[in-house]
Amino acid sequence: MGLTLALTATVVWSGNFVIARALHDSVPPVQTAFWRWIVALLAVAPLALPQVRRQWPVIRRHLPFLAAAALLGVTLFNTLIYQAGRSTSATNMAMIAAASPVMIALFDLVGRRGGRERLGARRAAGMAIALLGVVTLVGKGSPAAVLRLDFAAGDLWMLAATAAFAGYSALLRRRPDGISGLSFLFMTFALGAAMLLPAYGVSLAVEGGFDLTASTVGPLLYIGVLSSAVAYFTWNKAIALVGAARAGVVYYLQPVCVALLSAAVLGEGVGAVQVLCMGLIVAGVALGAAGGTR
Numbered sequence: 001m002g003l004t005l006a007l008t009a010t011v012v013w014s015g016n017f018v019i020a021r022a023l024h025d026s027v028p029p030v031q032t033a034f035w036r037w038i039v040a041l042l043a044v045a046p047l048a049l050p051q052v053r054r055q056w057p058v059i060r061r062h063l064p065f066l067a068a069a070a071l072l073g074v075t076l077f078n079t080l081i082y083q084a085g086r087s088t089s090a091t092n093m094a095m096i097a098a099a100s101p102v103m104i105a106l107f108d109l110v111g112r113r114g115g116r117e118r119l120g121a122r123r124a125a126g127m128a129i130a131l132l133g134v135v136t137l138v139g140k141g142s143p144a145a146v147l148r149l150d151f152a153a154g155d156l157w158m159l160a161a162t163a164a165f166a167g168y169s170a171l172l173r174r175r176p177d178g179i180s181g182l183s184f185l186f187m188t189f190a191l192g193a194a195m196l197l198p199a200y201g202v203s204l205a206v207e208g209g210f211d212l213t214a215s216t217v218g219p220l221l222y223i224g225v226l227s228s229a230v231a232y233f234t235w236n237k238a239i240a241l242v243g244a245a246r247a248g249v250v251y252y253l254q255p256v257c258v259a260l261l262s263a264a265v266l267g268e269g270v271g272a273v274q275v276l277c278m279g280l281i282v283a284g285v286a287l288g289a290a291g292g293t294r
Contacts, residue, residue: 002241006250009235014257016078016227017093018265019219020085027210029082030196030203032220037074037193039224040232041186048186058178059187065176066187073168073232074192078223079199080161088154094258096158098134098281101127101248103166122287123249130252130284133277169248172239181236185229252281 023032052059059066084093105127175184210216238247256278 002238002247003250005234005241006238006247007253009231009238010251010254011257012226012231012234014094014254014261016081016223017085017090017097017254017258018261019223019227020082020093021090023082023216023219024085027216027220028203028207029079029086030199031207031210032082032223033075033079034193034196034200035220036078036223036228037189037196039221040228041189041193043225043229044182044186044189048182051180051183052186055179055183058176059183062176062179065171065174066179066184067191069168069171069175069184070188070191071195072164072171074188075195076164077161077168079196080157080164084154084157084161086154088158090258090262091255092155093158094255095134096155097162097165098130098252098255100162100166100169100251101245102131103163104169104248104251105245107166107170107244123245126249126284126287127252128284129287130249130281133280133284134252134255136273136277136280166248169235169239169244172236173244175236175240181233181240184236185232189228249284252284256281 020032081093179187235247238250259274259278
């Protein structure tokens with residue numbers, strides 16, 4: 001069940017990269033992120049608010065933890081993705097995001113004091129195989145070519161987003177008892193949107209607003225309801241069930257999902273090298289997900 005939930009979140013989030021690229025010249029990044037979380041808040045509020053009221057004493061005691069999770073997973077992660085979409089492709093963003101499982105595993109190992117979750121030989125091998133597929137894909141058939149890449153500014157923004165997501169995922173394992181999944185989502189969404197508010201005001205003053213059309217409102221509804229409320233709930237639940245490192249291995253499937261979505265929506269072709277690399281990624285995910293915790 002945990003791996004299925006992680007896969008659901010990964011598939012839904014894949015559309016986020018395509019939307020980030022599609023909106024890069026019509027909606028400023030900060031405004032995309034801000035309205036995403038406003039829509040997400042409205043989506044979860046009817047179910048979450050009764051739980052927030054009941055659990056408020058616990059929530060109040062753990063506001064610093066919730067603020068840290070909101071900063072990494074809400075304020076920074078997705079805003080950086082939308083910023084990256086201004087100067088790099090959706091496929092590039094997905095390739096770089098595939099480094100998340102390595103960072104998640106490292107952050108998780110460092111962050112846990114007692115009963116530390118170890119990767120194990122099988123899971124480490126799966127991560128290595130999947131990473132080889134990602135590196136080969138980025139290098140257009142040659143892993144060594146990655147060392148000679150001239151990264152665009154968007155690639156660097158995406159690297160920062162990847163680090164933020166890894167920190168958020170590792171932090172989830174320390175979620176305080178007494179705070180339900182819905183309450184956690186509502187509070188992190190609310191705190192993250194509040195942190196974005198000053199930057200949103202600056203963006204409005206400097207860049208202006210955006211036109212409310214089907215091509216802007218539709219994508220914002222998708223990322224607000226599906227990529228936020230649905231995907232975050234399933235991802236958080238997956239980590240609670242199987243751990244950050246094991247769920248993170250499933251995240252390697254994101255480049256495959258983005259490539260298939262780009263082919264279907266944007267008409268981008270998939271060559272032999274891409275098919276080979278996707279095979280490596282899927283094989284690594286299967287091997288790593290099957291590996292138990294030692």
